[in-house]
Amino acid sequence: MRHRRHWIKHSISVLFIVALLGGLVGCGGGGDAQPAGAEGGVEGTITISGAWALYPLMVRWGEEFQKVYPDVRLDISAGGAGKGLADALAGAVDIGMVSREISPEEEAKGAFWTAVVKDAVFPTISAANPVWDDLQQKGFSREVFQGIFISGEITTWGQAIGRPEVSDPIHVFTRSDACGAAETWAKYLGAQQEDLLGIAVYGDPGLLDAVIKDPLAIGFNNLNYAYDVDTGLPVEGARVAPIDANDNGQADADEIYLTKEQAVNAVATNKYPSPPARDLNLVTRGQPDGLTAAFISWILTDGQAFVDEAGYIALPAERLATEADKLGD
Structure with a gap:
């Protein structure tokens, strides 16, 4: 029964991603999405900046996502969590990588955050x-x-x-x-x-x-x-x-x-103090949609397969499900 619940949850996540990407065909979407090409593939660009802590894994995620959706381009740069947050809130990028907690003041300015991994x-x-x-x-x-x-x-x-x-x-x-x-x-x-x-x-x-x-x-x-x-x-x-x-x-x-x-x-195992252990977050200006939301949803599901080998610590399955639910609100 437990395995069946896991399968159902994974299937729902996959369907959510497919629905988001399907919605890009012939219409706009978050992440500067464009209409589908001749073969029905998804096209678009996702721009990302911010925390050095998340940069190596984000590059890996970008590479793996492009294997599934080769017509999607990801523009990823590091420059610190402060820059990532500022860029996201200013609309200069689609996603800001932020390696600290998001403050209530930042949320009030429109910061929508999703925890994706831990280090x-x-x-x-x-x-x-x-x-x-x-x-x-x-x-x-x-x-x-x-x-x-x-x-x-x-x-x-x-x-x-x-x-x-x-x-x-x-x-x-x-x-x-x-x-x-x-x-x-x-x-x-x-x-x-x-x-x-x-x-x-x-x-x-x-x-x-x-x-x-x-x-x-x-x-x-x-x-x-x-x-x-x-x-x-x-x-x-x-x-x-x-x-x-x-x-x-x-x-x-x-x-x-x-x-x-x-x-x-x-x-x-929580033997290392927290802080300085902490969650790493992705921040968008308001709740993401379109290609940006699909990419973040992919990170919370299929993208987790690359967390361990990249040297990061995965969030508990229950926490990942909670973060994924936020995208579907």
Whole structure:
């Protein structure tokens, strides 16, 4: 019976997508849709901008969607969650990728959001950090992170690990662009992005590069930028620092993220704090329709098949169904 309910739910989702796409034949629709071509295929362009966190998976989704609908073009660019949200609300793009919660004020401006997947922000340091061995044993507590990123009371690596004889200064890096990673990291520390201390660097790749080049640096990166997509290990030259989530004064085995698999498992089992774990959202100006709605609906159904292999964490089936229902209201 449970299998039958799953089949019925999947069939309804497929029919919903077909109905949306069918409605584009000979008429307009969200996503700059055009009339069907000679072979009855769907044509149109979907424009997307926003969060670095969601960009790699969105590119994959776009590739897979085009295999099913080859006459659909997807124009995808990264630039931070703030840009994605602003672009969507301004009508500059069809979909904004936003890697943080949508505020009531943003909803009042017309932001319609759909949660599609989950990931997390991780603290990153250089592989050449002089106290790496200590950090693997002790980890960072939330209080220590607050002293580094918010109050500025912790300024040396010795203070961070409880060894006053170590005087090496901590070089703090943050993001210069309005982004979900910084907002989520700040929220974990009880603050907002503008409260974060440090040298501001643009984008996920830029921040990680700055950390790698400086043995005394600390920053934060989205899951799929902290780890190498091919090896599943931290990007060469970087380390993902342990978080002492249970505040017991040491880094337990399930708080050490030497591989991407360990990090993903920690987020999936809720052993990693939330925030900095969070849902990733797609935002449109008002409820989407036409090609845009069909693409988002596809992401919530068939598109979920690519989540695990892309290194993200799937939302529970019940949550995906709830998000899909929002599109059909």
